[in-house]
Amino acid sequence: MTALRNIAAIFEKEWRHYFGSPIAWVALFVWTMLFGIFFYFAFDYFLEASMRASQQGMEMGGGMKLSLNEYLIRPIFHNMAVVALFLAPMLTMRLFAEEKRQGTIELLATAPLTDWQIVLGKFLAAAGLYALMILAGLLNLVLVFLYATTPPEWKPIVTGALAIFLLGCCFLALGTFVSTLTRNQIVAGILSFCLFLGIWTLGWADNPMAGPVAKVVAYLGVTTHMEDMVKGVLNLKDVVFYLSFITAGLFLAHQSVESQRWRA
Amino acid sequence: MIEVTNLTKRYGRQTAVDGISFRVEKGEIMGFLGPNGAGKTTTMRILTCYLPPTDGTARVAGYDVFRTPIEVKKRVGYIPETPPLYPDMTIQEFLDFCSKIKGVPSRDRKAKIDDAIEKCRVGDVRDKLIAKLSKGYRQRVGLAQAILNNPDVLILDEPTAGLDPKQIIETRELIKSLGGDHTIILSTHILPEVSMTCGRVVIINKGRRLQGAGALRLEVRGEPAPVVQALQAVPGVLHVKPHPAHDGLLTLDVEAEAGKDVRADLAAAIVTRGFGLLGLQQVGMSLEDIFLHLTTTDHAEEPSAVPASTEVTE
Numbered sequence: 199m200t201a202l203r204n205i206a207a208i209f210e211k212e213w214r215h216y217f218g219s220p221i222a223w224v225a226l227f228v229w230t231m232l233f234g235i236f237f238y239f240a241f242d243y244f245l246e247a248s249m250r251a252s253q254q255g256m257e258m259g260g261g262m263k264l265s266l267n268e269y270l271i272r273p274i275f276h277n278m279a280v281v282a283l284f285l286a287p288m289l290t291m292r293l294f295a296e297e298k299r300q301g302t303i304e305l306l307a308t309a310p311l312t313d314w315q316i317v318l319g320k321f322l323a324a325a326g327l328y329a330l331m332i333l334a335g336l337l338n339l340v341l342v343f344l345y346a347t348t349p350p351e352w353k354p355i356v357t358g359a360l361a362i363f364l365l366g367c368c369f370l371a372l373g374t375f376v377s378t379l380t381r382n383q384i385v386a387g388i389l390s391f392c393l394f395l396g397i398w399t400l401g402w403a404d405n406p407m408a409g410p411v412a413k414v415v416a417y418l419g420v421t422t423h424m425e426d427m428v429k430g431v432l433n434l435k436d437v438v439f440y441l442s443f444i445t446a447g448l449f450l451a452h453q454s455v456e457s458q459r460w461r462a
Numbered sequence: 463m464i465e466v467t468n469l470t471k472r473y474g475r476q477t478a479v480d481g482i483s484f485r486v487e488k489g490e491i492m493g494f495l496g497p498n499g500a501g502k503t504t505t506m507r508i509l510t511c512y513l514p515p516t517d518g519t520a521r522v523a524g525y526d527v528f529r530t531p532i533e534v535k536k537r538v539g540y541i542p543e544t545p546p547l548y549p550d551m552t553i554q555e556f557l558d559f560c561s562k563i564k565g566v567p568s569r570d571r572k573a574k575i576d577d578a579i580e581k582c583r584v585g586d587v588r589d590k591l592i593a594k595l596s597k598g599y600r601q602r603v604g605l606a607q608a609i610l611n612n613p614d615v616l617i618l619d620e621p622t623a624g625l626d627p628k629q630i631i632e633t634r635e636l637i638k639s640l641g642g643d644h645t646i647i648l649s650t651h652i653l654p655e656v657s658m659t660c661g662r663v664v665i666i667n668k669g670r671r672l673q674g675a676g677a678l679r680l681e682v683r684g685e686p687a688p689v690v691q692a693l694q695a696v697p698g699v700l701h702v703k704p705h706p707a708h709d710g711l712l713t714l715d716v717e718a719e720a721g722k723d724v725r726a727d728l729a730a731a732i733v734t735r736g737f738g739l740l741g742l743q744q745v746g747m748s749l750e751d752i753f754l755h756l757t758t759t760d761h762a763e764e765p766s767a768v769p770a771s772t773e774v775t776e
Contacts, residue, residue: 206562
């Protein structure tokens with residue numbers, strides 16, 4: 199009970215920092231704007247493709263309908279995953295670095311809080327803001343539900359949103375860890391971004407001809423586990439992968455916070 | 463209330479705190495005096511569970527800082543040298559946050575915050591951003607944060623550093639008024655501060671507590687060389703310093719190990735060898751002497767060479 203209250207206190211403080219500074223507003227603005235732009239272009243492309251399909255259909259008799267999920271929503275999720283790669287460092291870089299620079303880490307460390315409560319409170323604050331960003335972006339899709347003659351399936355949208363949420367949380371957990379390593383936000387931000395990019399590229403090792411080593415490497419790449427979820431297939435193994443990845447990141451962050459006390 | 467035994471902290475090869483022991487009773491204000499880099503901050507950080515000790519134990523209100531840090535943290539209010547504040551919060555918001563992480567129950571929160579604000583006299587700026595506060599106000603907000611949950615123990619690291627003279631006086635008054643209810647340890651390298659605010663002082667230098675050699679002055683009739691030899695043979699005697707003799711009357715300063723009463727042995731050593739013992743008295747050094755000695759001589763490296771009684775009661 200006290201643990202939850204402590205985590206909530208840290209969470210609230212972090213949100214106050216996010217929304218009291220431009221960080222949250224810039225992140226929300228960039229995310230929703232890019233979501234809107236991708237939505238616009240994907241929609242444009244969809245209209246063109248369905249026009250062509252219906253013309254072909256008329257020639258052959260009996261038009262075919264393109265799936266909104268496949269041609270409109272899925273590409274947007276893929277694009278937003280890339281945006282998450284860029285924005286995640288922005289959300290996590292100051293979490294610990296700023297506390298260390300200001301000396302306020304001493305306040306947290308000497309308050310009756312455990313290191314886990316501090317790490318979790320901070321991570322959840324970042325994850326909460328990220329969830330808010332995703333929800334704000336999804337507002338675009340409401341239009342499709344309102345105006346499409348055959349609305350898209352909602353299940354792939356939910357699993358797709360869950361996929362980019364989990365993918366982003368992997369970055370946020372790892373970024374929380376990187377932020378504990380330095381007192382300089384910029385260093386934390388750049389290091390996190392390079393690390394995320396490196397992990398992202400692991401997924402490129404995946405191809406049908408890949409040998410066992412390449413398969414293992416690709417398995418660790420966070421993007422490979424998104425594919426099925428974006429298509430609307432929720433595999434337990436993918437969810438477990440993401441959750442273990444997040445746990446590992448938070449564990450590293452906790453160990454780092456704890457060990458700095460021994461070294462400092 | 464606070465019990466420190468043989469506390470040691472090493473950073474790699476460097477020893478910051480070297481076997482310090484002291485006790486602070488409930489309601490006492492104890493001054494922690496020493497030049498910069500003496501190990502004051504490290505000791506305080508160990509007491510507040512910010513750093514783990516390398517060796518030795520420290521107990522606050524009966525709880526060990528290493529084994530039960532959460533219990534200790536609940537009972538300790540702490541201000542580091544630069545008060546840890548979030549510049550983008552107002553005082554009200556900051557104290558609100560602090561009361562939450564210190565586990566102040568929500569129904570008491572408003573009253574406790576108001577109380578701390580009133581005690582530390584920051585009421586007129588409570589809705590101002592901390593970034594815009596002067597150093598003196600920041601120090602007071604730091605203090606308000608520390609007393610928020612009414613802790614048994616307050617640990618203040620150089621609470622008057624960087625303040626102007628008027629603010630220093632105000633801060634001292636404030637600390638004095640908090641004594642009694644709280645057990646307070648405050649560190650400083652300013653001597654008058656100790657005599658003005660503290661009931662008791664522990665002096666440390668280069669990581670060691672200056673363990674007092676009780677200084678004794680002897681007046682003896684006899685030849686200098688054999689007398690010195692005789693006195694040095696007494697167990698517990700660290701150093702014998704003869705003053706120039708006149709009229710065959712020899713005055714000697716003797717330093718003994720801490721906590722050892724060597725007076726009887728000294729007297730016996732002189733009398734059994736056939737010298738005449740004319741006088742034997744304890745000479746206390748004033749706080750000032752000790753501190754000047756400490757900061758102006760190289761002997762300060764060896765605590766045993768300092769002719770000081772440690773716990774100087776003002």
